[in-house]
Amino acid sequence: MIYLGNSYIYNKVEKLVKKFKTRDPFEILEEMNVIVGETDRYEKLKGYCFMSCQTIYVMVSSFLSEEEKKIVAAHELGHIILHRSQLKMAPMKDDVLYNMRDNTEYEANLFAADLILDDKEIADLSKNEDMNYFGLCSCLNSSPELMSFKLYSLIKRGQNYNMPLEIQSNFLAK
Numbered sequence: 001m002i003y004l005g006n007s008y009i010y011n012k013v014e015k016l017v018k019k020f021k022t023r024d025p026f027e028i029l030e031e032m033n034v035i036v037g038e039t040d041r042y043e044k045l046k047g048y049c050f051m052s053c054q055t056i057y058v059m060v061s062s063f064l065s066e067e068e069k070k071i072v073a074a075h076e077l078g079h080i081i082l083h084r085s086q087l088k089m090a091p092m093k094d095d096v097l098y099n100m101r102d103n104t105e106y107e108a109n110l111f112a113a114d115l116i117l118d119d120k121e122i123a124d125l126s127k128n129e130d131m132n133y134f135g136l137c138s139c140l141n142s143s144p145e146l147m148s149f150k151l152y153s154l155i156k157r158g159q160n161y162n163m164p165l166e167i168q169s170n171f172l173a174k
Contacts, residue, residue, distance in 0.1 A: 006156040009107060012081055013114040023115055025073035029058060034080065038062040047072040049079050051087040054056065055081055071112055071146060074080035078111030079104070117142055119159075122150065 020028045029036050035055060038064045039045075047060045058076045060069050080087065083104050117140055125136055137147045 007109045010114050010153060010157060011137050012112060023118065025070060025077045025115060029073060034058055044132045047076050049076040049087060056087065067141065070116065074112035075108045076110035082107050082111060109149050110153050111145050111152055116146065116148040119154065
C-alpha cells in the first residue's frame with residue numbers, strides 16, 4: 001500500500017526528533033511555529049490542519065482525551081511533514097484515525113506511531129518474556145491500534161515482531 005521506501009517515514013521522524021530533541025508532537029509543532037489550538041465546533045472531527053498566508057494551523061478536538069490529542073497532533077504533524085503541498089489546496093480533516101484506505105492518512109498514521117513510540121523502548125520491553133502485547137501497550141501508554149502501526153513500521157524495516165492485531169481502520173471513529 002505504501003509507495004514510499006520502507007524507512008522513508010521513519011527517517012523523516014528521526015530527523016525531526018534529532019533536530020528538536022523530543023518526541024512530543026506539541027513541542028515540535030511549537031518549535032516549527034505552527035499555531036495549535038483546540039476546537040469544540042465539531043464532535044466527530046478529531047483534528048485538522050491547514051495553511052493560510054504562509055502560516056500552518058493545527059486544530060485538535062477538545063472532546064478527546066489527552067492521549068488521543070497527542071496522537072492527533074502527531075498525525076497532523078505527519079501531514080505537515082509528508083503532505084505539505086496538499087495543505088495549500090485545502091484543509092486536511094481527520095474524522096477517522098488509523099485509516100488504511102487513504103494513502104495520505106495511512107502515511108500520517110505511520111508517522112504518528114514512529115514519532116510517539118520509540119524503537120529502543122519497544123525493543124527493551126520486548127526482551128521481557130512475560131510481556132504480552134497489551135502489557136507493551138500499557139507500559140508505553142499506547143493504544144493497541146497505534147502500537148499495531150508501530151510494529152508494522154518495525155516489520156517493514158526488517159525487524160521481527162509479531163502482529164497480534166490487524167491494523168484497524170476505524171479506531172477513534174466513535
